[in-house]
Each structure stands twice: as structure tokens, then as C-alpha cells.
Amino acid sequence: MTAVHININGRLHHHDVEDRTLLVHFIRENARLTGTHVGCDSSNCGACTVLLEERAVKSCTVLAVQADNQSVTTVEGLSGPFGGLSAVQEGFRQEHGLQCGFCTPGMLMACTALLTENPSPSEHEIRHALEGNICRCTGYEMIVRSVQWAARNGTDK
Amino acid sequence: MIPAPFTYIRVSSVADALSALQVHGEEAKLLAGGHSLIPLMKLRLATPQALIDISSVNELVGITLSGNVLRIGAATRHFEIETSEVVRKHVPLLAYTASLVGDPQVRNRGTIGGSVAHGDSASDLPVSLLALDAVMTVQGARGKRAVPASEFFLGFWRTAVAPDEVLVHIDVPVTNSGWSYQKFTIRSQDWATVSAAVQGDAVALGAMAEIPLRARQVEAAIQAGNTVSEASRLADEGTSPSSDTRASADYRRHLARVLVENALVEAATRR
Numbered sequence: 302m303t304a305v306h307i308n309i310n311g312r313l314h315h316h317d318v319e320d321r322t323l324l325v326h327f328i329r330e331n332a333r334l335t336g337t338h339v340g341c342d343s344s345n346c347g348a349c350t351v352l353l354e355e356r357a358v359k360s361c362t363v364l365a366v367q368a369d370n371q372s373v374t375t376v377e378g379l380s381g382p383f384g385g386l387s388a389v390q391e392g393f394r395q396e397h398g399l400q401c402g403f404c405t406p407g408m409l410m411a412c413t414a415l416l417t418e419n420p421s422p423s424e425h426e427i428r429h430a431l432e433g434n435i436c437r438c439t440g441y442e443m444i445v446r447s448v449q450w451a452a453r454n455g456t457d458k
Numbered sequence: 459m460i461p462a463p464f465t466y467i468r469v470s471s472v473a474d475a476l477s478a479l480q481v482h483g484e485e486a487k488l489l490a491g492g493h494s495l496i497p498l499m500k501l502r503l504a505t506p507q508a509l510i511d512i513s514s515v516n517e518l519v520g521i522t523l524s525g526n527v528l529r530i531g532a533a534t535r536h537f538e539i540e541t542s543e544v545v546r547k548h549v550p551l552l553a554y555t556a557s558l559v560g561d562p563q564v565r566n567r568g569t570i571g572g573s574v575a576h577g578d579s580a581s582d583l584p585v586s587l588l589a590l591d592a593v594m595t596v597q598g599a600r601g602k603r604a605v606p607a608s609e610f611f612l613g614f615w616r617t618a619v620a621p622d623e624v625l626v627h628i629d630v631p632v633t634n635s636g637w638s639y640q641k642f643t644i645r646s647q648d649w650a651t652v653s654a655a656v657q658g659d660a661v662a663l664g665a666m667a668e669i670p671l672r673a674r675q676v677e678a679a680i681q682a683g684n685t686v687s688e689a690s691r692l693a694d695e696g697t698s699p700s701s702d703t704r705a706s707a708d709y710r711r712h713l714a715r716v717l718v719e720n721a722l723v724e725a726a727t728r729r
Binding site (some may be wrong): 347372 | 461470489496511513561562564646
């Protein structure tokens with residue numbers, strides 16, 4: 302067992318874990334933050350996307366020990382001016398950017414990372430930035446519109 | 459899916475990485491971005507006893523231009539290469555190729571050295587590095603040695619890096635000749651079904667054999683004065699593509715001819 306310290310959403314989480322523990326399991330089972338989903342568990346679908354040191358990563362393909370002494374933002378860490386929702390979250394509400402919602406936590410994190418880097422992306426740039434996130438419901442049209450809504454109405458980071 | 463148990467060792471210098479490799483022998487694997495290795499470990503296709511994490515070794519990270527050579531540290535992540543002004547200006551083929559690796563999350567973690575040392579012929583960067591005549595430097599207990607890209611890839615998931623060596627950096631010659639990278643995928647974030655890279659007179663192919671290949675027949679035909687369309691018909695000569703869930707061998711041969719032609723045409727517009 303190895304002592305791992307990860308700052309998640311501004312709060313320090315310290316747990317002794319096996320070296321083989323994946324970051325997504327540290328987040329869900331040790332830190333008890335179950336907003337981050339395990340989808341394909343093979344770094345394809347992006348449902349487990351979180352921000353690690355401000356950059357989007359698939360937490361099913363990062364070891365918790367690799368994230369020791371680093372900071373993570375999960376969907377629970379998104380908040381902002383729209384009644385507690387961030388601009389990206391409010392965009393998903395306004396433009397119906399989800400149906401079943403399973404991919405949504407990862408989508409929100411990938412979209413948040415995109416708008417932090419590029420506050421007014423073109424449609425092409427949005428689609429390129431979301432290549433790592435799979436949605437089986439929406440056909441992506443409404444997700445693209447949700448990002449465009451957030452870009453128009455201000456980001457909170 | 460959870461990897462089989464292993465011991466995690468984080469090192470902060472190449473010397474420490476080499477010592478750890480000496481201690482753990484062939485049971486150890488180097489870990490950088492982990493985006494080739496961790497998926498294999500989750501599938502139990504790889505079960506190393508020790509993981510030596512070299513991602514925070516400063517001497518392995520960074521991009522420096524000296525004279526006509528761009529040196530890229532092996533643990534430099536794809537997004538750093540993709541967005542580097544120096545790489546974009548001096549070796550645009552490499553920056554563009556890096557921008558097509560996997561997806562943004564993969565590019566945020568994966569490293570050029572990891573991609574190259576994994577030795578998958580369907581990966582993007584090895585194909586462009588082969589067309590660029592890059593030189594890989596590996597370091598072992600007995601010192602450093604330079605391996606040209608054309609001698610680096612030995613077989614399926616096999617490279618010139620010995621189990622007790624570390625790939626430390628990749629040197630890429632700066633050139634202003636025409637370039638192109640053509641990647642055909644069925645899904646947006648996929649490995650290449652087939653890919654083709656052109657830099658000047660050099661043409662390389664990915665996923666047409668166990669290792670990335672130079673399309674020597676095409677290069678010779680162009681040198682001999684044949685048209686692009688004539689030369690491209692030779693793109694699958696000397697290749698041995700496999701049939702798998704992505705494509706049949708025949709379809710890959712067809713793709714190689716089309717992608718090489720497209721790449722040569724695009725490169726010509728950039729001369």
C-alpha cells in the first residue's frame with residue numbers, strides 16, 4: 302500500500318491504496334465522489350474524464366499513485382453563476398445536451414477544458430476537442446450547441 | 459479492469475531509472491504517460507512486476523532547437539509537441555501528426571517516447587519520424603547510442619530499446635521541404651487503418667506491416683521522374699498488411715495507394 306494525497310475539488314484526500322489503484326477508483330471509492338463515471342474502462346469513451354492539473358484526462362487510464370500530490374477537478378467541482386451551475390452545465394440544460402446522462406460528467410469536463418483553453422471555439426474545434434468523448438444518445442448536435450451556448454454566455458473559469 | 463499487482467517506483471533522473479532497471483531486470487517496465495502500457499496491463503497482456511515512472515524526470519522533458527536539429531525529450535507529451543511554436547515553425551509535419559494522436563485526453567498524457575518505444579505500426583508519430591529521418595538516442599549502463607528511425611522498429615511491439623535501456627530523446631532534422639500526413643480511420647479517435655507521411659522526397663507508411671515502412675519504390679519512382687499518380691501505384695509494393703477487424707489486407711493496399719497519392723499532392727503544394 303502507498304500513501305496517496307490528491308487534492309480533489311479543493312479538498313485534500315489522503316488514502317493508502319494499492320499501487321495498481323486507478324485514479325477513477327480513488328475518486329469514486331476512496332473519495333466517495335461518484336459523479337465521475339466508469340464507462341468503457343478502456344480509455345475510449347471519456348465518461349471518466351476529469352481535470353488533472355487543469356488538463357482533461359481519462360481517469361481510468363491514470364494510476365492514483367501517478368496523481369500523488371496533484372490536483373483533480375471532477376464534475377462535483379464545477380460550480381458557477383447560474384444557480385450553482387457552471388456556464389457549461391447551464392448550456393447543457395438550455396440546449397438539451399444530454400438524454401440518458403451517463404456520458405455527461407465526462408462531457409462537461411472535456412467541454413470545460415476546451416473553453417478554458419479556447420473561449421470561442423468554432424464548430425470544427427468543438428468536435429475535434431470532443432473526439433475523446435462518446436455519447437450514444439444525442440448524436441452530438443445538442444452537445445455542440447450546449448458548448449456554443451456556454452461560449453456565448455460566458456465561462457466561469 | 460484492474461492491472462495485476464506491481465510495485466510503483468517514481469524516479470527523478472535517468473541514472474535512477476537505469477539503476478531501477480538493473481535491480482528489477484526484465485520484470486520492470488518504464489511508465490511515462492501510460493496510455494499504451496496501462497491499457498495493456500488492464501487487459502493483463504502486460505504484467506510487469508515493477509513500474510518505473512519516468513514522467514517527472516526533468517532531463518527527459520522539453521523541446522530545444524540547436525542549429526538544424528530539433529531535440530525532443532522522450533517524456534514530452536503530445537499536446538506540448540502539438541502546440542509548440544518551435545515545432546510548428548520548424549517541423550510542421552511533427553506538430554500536425556501529434557495533433558492527430560488519439561484524442562485530447564490521450565494527448566494530454568501520452569508522450570512521444572512512449573509512443574515510439576511501444577512500437578505499434580498503426581501509431582502516428584513513428585510514421586512521421588521515419589519520413590523525417592529522425593534519430594533516437596537510448597541510454598544504458600554503458601552509455602548512450604544513437605539509432606536512426608529506419609533501424610529503430612524491429613517488429614510488432616519490438617524496438618531497438620533493450621530492456622535495460624531508456625529512450626532519452628529524439629532528434630529531428632529541420633527542413634522546409636513539402637510535407638503531409640494522411641491518416642485514414644473508421645472512428646475519429648482511432649489508430650490509423652493506414653497512414654502515410656511525406657517529407658520532401660521521403661515517403662513512409664503506417665499499418666502496412668509489423669513496423670512502419672519507407673515506401674522506397676515510390677521514392678525511387680519519383681526520383682526517376684514518374685508522375686505522382688504513377689509512383690503512388692507502387693505504394694503497397696513490399697508491404698505485408700494484415701487483415702483484422704478494421705480492414706482487409708487488400709483494402710489496406712488500396713488505402714496505401716490513395717493516401718500516398720494524396721500526401722504527395724498535398725506536400726507539393728507546400729514546397
